[in-house]
Amino acid sequence: MTEERKVQTKGSQKSLEAARNTYKFIIEDYIMGHVHKNEGKPVVWSCALADKELYYSMGLYPFYPEQFSALCAVRRKTKNEGDKEAVRFARIAEQAGYSGDLCGYERVTTGYVINEDLKDAPLDGMPKPDMLVTTSSVCDVRLKWFEDMSQRLNVPLFTLDRPERCFDGIMQHPKPHEVAYYQSQLEDFLSFASDITGIKYNSDRMEECIDWSYKTNELRLEILQMRKSIPSPMGCADGFATMYPGMYCSGTQKAYDYYKALRDEVKAKVDAGLGQVDNERFRLLWFGIPLWFNMGIFNYFEPIGGVFAYEPAYNPSPWPPITNGDPLQYMASRTLSVGSTMSTTIPAIVEQCREYSISGGVLAYLITCRPVYLPALELRRVLEKELGIPSVLIECDLVDERSYSEGQVLTRMDAFAEQILKKLDTGK
């Protein structure tokens, strides 16, 4: 009788030491969060795209359900046994009536909350929050998901309503009414947080946090510039591994120190002419959030000299210089400078493909992540039309590995590799 072969998913091999050690940063961040809570200090569960300086300036310790879901995608309750925690929690949510079409992040965290024992999770889970914060950015789900958690946990929720700016082009200075509106959201959040915690807003402390996040952002932009080098010194496996401090700890010295070390490591590689692999032949774009449970996919083409050189997700955009005015007005202006529709996303990626010498695109068709799958077909069409770059769609969920069809994904990747190699060899 043939033995049933389990789908093989695995973590990625990273080319940078900083990337390999980021898990220690994450573990320490979780530990500090639990310590903070145990000391009676306030904790917030936040969606990823809030302005983190709001939390650090107010003495709030943030946890991020999206990041937590990604953590659950790689961890099992018992090492090497049973389903990943993301699957366990998603099943709980689905059994409670949440559609399997809903965002994987939402199903995982909703299932986690329904499970009630918040410590029954990787790294002891997320401590019960004193407040929830979401934004309108990126997708509808995060509004309803956080409303739902607010109802289940009976914890107050604040929504930062960020105008969805639609214009042709990549960056555009926001209009006065847009800045005023988003600034009002920031002000109202600070009042909300003060009412709950008794902590007063301190604009000096806010300026200090913005200063750290600005300097951190500059480091990250410097790293992004260096990643254009040939051979590629830092790939997507490294990129996704190292995004944590910038995404979740922006506004702190520890994030700044982290990227300073990363910048130095990348610079050393560029100066020495070292790449992710010795025999770089072609460079790929990864579009979308990764398959968190199978980051090993980023190493798939390395044996034939293929590297994932760039990923738009989680990477920063240039911020306007800090002004001497109200830090909240600056924050609003900074946040609103980038467009948030396909009119911005598609041309930005076309430019990025030029800048990073991209030969092909792997587009993550994340079946439950609308912001990622919606542009996928159009992006493929435009990349082919504007740059003659072929793309392949990899269909799967972002955290729920039940949807991962190894045969389908690898077959597509193999065919795509053949297409790229043929183009390299023949020029067609």
Place this chain on the structure above:
Amino acid sequence: MNETFARYAADRHEAVKKWKEETGKKVYGYFCCLTPEEIIAAADALPVRITGTGEPLEQADIYIPPNTCPFARGCLDAGLRGDYDYLDGVVAPNSCDIIAQMHYFWKTLVPRPDKPHLIAGMDLKPYVHYIAYPEKITGRAVVPYYLEVLKIFKQELERSLKRVISDEDLSRAIAAYNEDKAQLRRMYELRKSDPPKLSGYEAWQATFSSLMMPKADHAALLSTYLDEVEKSGNKAPEGVRIYLSGSAMDQAGSDLYKIIEQSGGQVVSDDLCVGTRAFWYPLNTELPPLEAIARRSLGTACPRSTVIAPVPENRWAHITSTIKDYGAKGAIFYILKCCDARNAEFPHLRDKIKNELGLPVLFLEGDYSAEGLEQMRGRIEAFIEMIEG
């Protein structure tokens, strides 16, 4: 059944094209009931709700992935195949993730009937307008913000249509909208009786056609129709009284009303964007007209929105106001596949309807096709039988 309403429901494109030919006026298509369509009407143009076809897609699948809301894909497909070639403009608000991107898709892919009017590469008369509708519809700063958004939209229309839209124009439009809303509310009052004076499908025809006709015309027709209904002692077929909540219930989904009726039920009220959410709340005529429009638009209780509250429950207020007094015995949720906002809120609303209103709830997942609806018949029959006991 009213013949005009039935004609619009059966072939809305022909009906609107005929109106356009007869009047020589402009027609603007819009997505979603939260669109400030009153501004379009104030410019003496006809706002018509864009809907899909419910038929197999011909072209949209090339551009929009199959996981996407089938209604939105159907709308784009209708645009791509030329069904909407009579539109003089399109308005895409930031309603849900998918509709917000209709600005890009429609502008990039749907052939525009006229040439752009370019000055240094800038289009003076954009064909597709985007409305940056807020996600949080209450709060101290949302009305001032949204008023600025509407002023920009109004000016874009004025430039495109080469006319000023005055406060008097806006007030006239508001009056027409309020009269139509009053008649629609009157119609819904007639559905409180047991049995209701008109069927769920007839009521749907009347509300759906209002999305395609000048409001003054629709209000007058509806008023006459309701006078006849009241005089004639008309009664809808008896059935288990059903509250219907769901994703866009356009002509592609309207057979659901008939299936429910054939299964022994009768839809008496709803939470639909082509139903109560389109007309339930009148515009406040004591406010400056643009502000009245802004507040009406912000007052739409759509699942994609949230409100300020420690623990937000905005949709519950609308659901209770549209379900009480209708004697509903059960609720059917017809949610299109991949409608994230509705799918995310469903478990919560299901539990509240069961626990606080004591009503059983049936969940149906739709794919925006006639075949898909027909496959639900068995479950609907079983649900109604269960209620009947």
